[in-house]
Amino acid sequence: MNSSLILPVLRDSRAADWNDVRRLLDDAELPIDDLGPDLLERFLIAELDDEVVGLVGLEVYDTTGLLRSLVVAKKSRSSGLGKKLVGGLEAAAQAAGIRDLWLLTIDAEKFFARQGYDIVTRDAVPDSIRLSEEFTNLCPDSAFLMMKDLGGN
Numbered sequence: 001m002n003s004s005l006i007l008p009v010l011r012d013s014r015a016a017d018w019n020d021v022r023r024l025l026d027d028a029e030l031p032i033d034d035l036g037p038d039l040l041e042r043f044l045i046a047e048l049d050d051e052v053v054g055l056v057g058l059e060v061y062d063t064t065g066l067l068r069s070l071v072v073a074k075k076s077r078s079s080g081l082g083k084k085l086v087g088g089l090e091a092a093a094q095a096a097g098i099r100d101l102w103l104l105t106i107d108a109e110k111f112f113a114r115q116g117y118d119i120v121t122r123d124a125v126p127d128s129i130r131l132s133e134e135f136t137n138l139c140p141d142s143a144f145l146m147m148k149d150l151g152g153n
């Protein structure tokens with residue numbers, strides 16, 4: 001079968017994914033200092049032919065979520081996988097009762113704007129997100145803060 005016709009599948013992460021997660025995040029120069037094999041509870045993994053080709057993580061703060069660590073392997077970009085990962089994470093966040101999703105990004109703001117995220121000022125951020133490791137230590141002050149209202153009660 002022609003493998004180019006096989007689409008990546010999304011699945012929950014497991015500890016054994018750690019080496020692939022670290023490699024993809026390292027390649028994209030995204031933070032890994034607060035992650036490890038036992039800290040991938042709410043990560044979605046995109047897999048193609050048993051190879052990890054993308055991932056995204058969710059941190060949950062009551063009804064607020066932080067989307068983090070979105071990366072697609074270079075060879076798999078521009079085929080809709082980033083969009084699919086964000087959609088999958090949003091569905092998981094909604095199922096977990098999250099009403100609004102926040103994120104920090106250095107240079108993917110146009111990608112996230114296409115997925116319905118708005119750039120917001122830092123004084124709008126909830127305390128839970130402001131105190132997160134990514135917000136306080138891992139992302140530079142110059143990063144864009146973005147938010148999407150997922151609706152819900």
Ligand SMILES: CC(C)(COP(=O)(O)OP(=O)(O)OC[C@H]1O[C@@H](n2cnc3c(N)ncnc32)[C@H](O)[C@@H]1OP(=O)(O)O)[C@@H](O)C(=O)NCCC(=O)NCCS
Binds near residue numbers: 084104
């Ligand atoms: C950002 C990233 C995840 C996008 O993944 P991707 O699989 O290439 O994106 P997709 O193919 O799903 O693109 C979805 C849409 O966004 C657009 N898009 C993708 N990357 C874009 C960018 N950097 N700027 C503007 N638009 C972009 C696509 O053209 C597509 O548009 P369409 O819906 O009109 O067709 C990928 O480039 C990446 O891993 N970057 C490095 C890590 C990073 O910056 N992560 C974000 C930090 S949280």
